[in-house]
Amino acid sequence: MIQELAYVGFASPKYEEWRTYGTGLLGCQMVDDGPDGAVRLRVDNVNYRIAIHPSEKDEFAYAGWGMANETDLRTFVEHLRGQGVTVTQGDEALAAEREVVEIYWFEDPWGNRHELVWGKLTIPNSFKSPRKMDGFVTGSQGLGHIVLIVPNLEEGSQFYADILGFRLSDRIKSDIFNLRFYHCNGRHHSIALAEVPGLTGFNHLMLEVANIDDLGATIDLLPEYDTDTLLSIGRHTNDLMISTYISTPSSLQIEYGYGGLVVDDLSWIARDYNHPSIWGHHRSERYMTAPPGIIRPVETAPVEASAEAPAEGSVDGQPQAEPVLQP
Numbered sequence: 426m427i428q429e430l431a432y433v434g435f436a437s438p439k440y441e442e443w444r445t446y447g448t449g450l451l452g453c454q455m456v457d458d459g460p461d462g463a464v465r466l467r468v469d470n471v472n473y474r475i476a477i478h479p480s481e482k483d484e485f486a487y488a489g490w491g492m493a494n495e496t497d498l499r500t501f502v503e504h505l506r507g508q509g510v511t512v513t514q515g516d517e518a519l520a521a522e523r524e525v526v527e528i529y530w531f532e533d534p535w536g537n538r539h540e541l542v543w544g545k546l547t548i549p550n551s552f553k554s555p556r557k558m559d560g561f562v563t564g565s566q567g568l569g570h571i572v573l574i575v576p577n578l579e580e581g582s583q584f585y586a587d588i589l590g591f592r593l594s595d596r597i598k599s600d601i602f603n604l605r606f607y608h609c610n611g612r613h614h615s616i617a618l619a620e621v622p623g624l625t626g627f628n629h630l631m632l633e634v635a636n637i638d639d640l641g642a643t644i645d646l647l648p649e650y651d652t653d654t655l656l657s658i659g660r661h662t663n664d665l666m667i668s669t670y671i672s673t674p675s676s677l678q679i680e681y682g683y684g685g686l687v688v689d690d691l692s693w694i695a696r697d698y699n700h701p702s703i704w705g706h707h708r709s710e711r712y713m714t715a716p717p718g719i720i721r722p723v724e725t726a727p728v729e730a731s732a733e734a735p736a737e738g739s740v741d742g743q744p745q746a747e748p749v750l751q752p
Contacts (some may be wrong), residue, residue, distance in 0.1 A: 429567030431491035436480030442674035485627035535625035566612035578620040613664035626720035629678035659705020
């Protein structure tokens with residue numbers, strides 16, 4: 426079974442801007458660039474967990490999912506192949522670039538790339554934030570969480586839950602949004618799926634800090650880094666995370682949060698919510714007019730309008746204006 430979100434990769438023409446954004450604002454530590462010049466950021470003692478590759482346009486490149494060991498990895502690969510998923514083994518060069526012992530990759534039904542790995546390079550006592558902060562919540566919970574945009578939530582659930590084995594934490598649904606949240610370890614969710622008919626892509630990456638003062642200090646730094654607040658500070662109904670959503674040099678969003686719930690599978694019961702936040706998370710003008718992340722169109726079957734269908738452009742529990750596709 427998948428154990429953690431081990432790393433994530435993006436591509437962007439503004440990848441160089443992540444050097445100051447990632448270190449000075451987010452508090453990540455810079456490590457050596459990737460072979461293609463990718464900016465790579467450390468958030469804990471794993472050598473790097475975030476990579477931003479050079480590209481002519483913004484792209485969601487891949488999500489890396491960590492397995493416990495080589496036996497679990499190979500067994501899971503055979504399971505996926507048995508379910509009809511095309512899984513490719515990465516070569517030594519790819520393993521070296523990702524700094525893992527072994528790697529396989531596959532795509533979801535809409536072409537979003539996922540990688541399965543074990544043995545991510547770790548250097549004890551190596552993380553040193555360039556900011557004064559207590560650091561990030563990772564460990565057994567992995568990097569954080571990601572939210573993917575899918576055109577059909579039922580099909581997404583069949584792939585990510587039934588085939589990949591992510592376990593449902595809960596859902597948030599109303600007449601304007603439709604999301605499901607899944608965990609693979611103690612973190613309330615390592616992945617969530619947001620339904621936006623006709624689109625797929627990447628909405629946001631969540632980074633959780635260990636001290637609420639680090640969240641507040643980051644909010645204070647936003648003007649210095651010319652970074653927009655997309656959703657004001659607030660607290661979610663389902664995972665109780667206190668967070669804010671901010672823009673990045675690229676099209677994806679960052680949720681910067683504190684205090685998320687820890688899930689215990691022996692006692693956890695999935696719940697249903699009709700609103701994403703207990704308080705706060707007020708939408709800014711940019712949030713309403715900007716694209717909901719890194720998105721691209723996909724062909725889907727026509728969906729009849731009904732009370733059960735979410736409004737087009739709603740992401741992460743908030744309605745969006747009609748998305749503007751990436752150039």
